[in-house]
Amino acid sequence: MSSNLPRTLNCGISYNSEDPLAVTMAFNTDAQYPVVWTFSRELLADGLNARAGEGDVVLWPIHDHDGGLTSLCVRVGGARTALFEIDAELVVSWLDKTYEMVPCGAEFNDVDWDALVQLAE
Template identity: 40%
Template sequence: MTTEAVHAELVALYDGTTPVRSRWSYRADSPFTVTASFQTDRDRWVEWVFSRELLVDGLEDSAGIGDVRFRSLEERGLRMLVVEIESPEGYALLELDHEAVAGFMGETDELVPIGSEEEHFDVDALIEELTRV
């Protein structure tokens, strides 16, 4: 099993004005998911795990109908990726530089080509983890 990973630190804008630090990660041994953590306070981060496919789709068109939604937006000559996240604790609309997120996704594609995730997924390790008592 591999532990290769891709990481990126990106700045998002909350409600179009307030900068929010975010950390994005992708691991080859968890090939179907992307993790994004958003800093809410000095020492507090909120972590979201979502489908890699959802993010790929969101870079091109509106994607998502649940707690995480993505869509591209071009405004004043800037292309952004809008991320909407919601939970019982709250709602946030964040804007990220589209090119930066696309660059991160390009790095994930180099690590695990899109469409070949199944080849990198260790189902036996997952079963072992789930059945460990």
């Protein structure tokens, strides 16, 4: 990845209701493979409101002069970091659709707890 700024990249974001706590972002760079990060859906939602996360994934909102949410900043990486700015309206709309699929607080409703207990025995 280049250190030239700013640079426009395509970003894909995905959600699977079978793994309802996680979201995956894939940033297409000039490299052979996209840069892929998986983190909690809650972290993404929190990052739209205030600085959230620590370690390899940190998110925070950017507001215009009137206080309106305009962008979401995503910093990823360990020894080598990258900073991405994503249109917040697109993220909010996408995130709302994930909550239609699996509402907040319902992530564990379909877990077969008896089967998990049997696996642990």
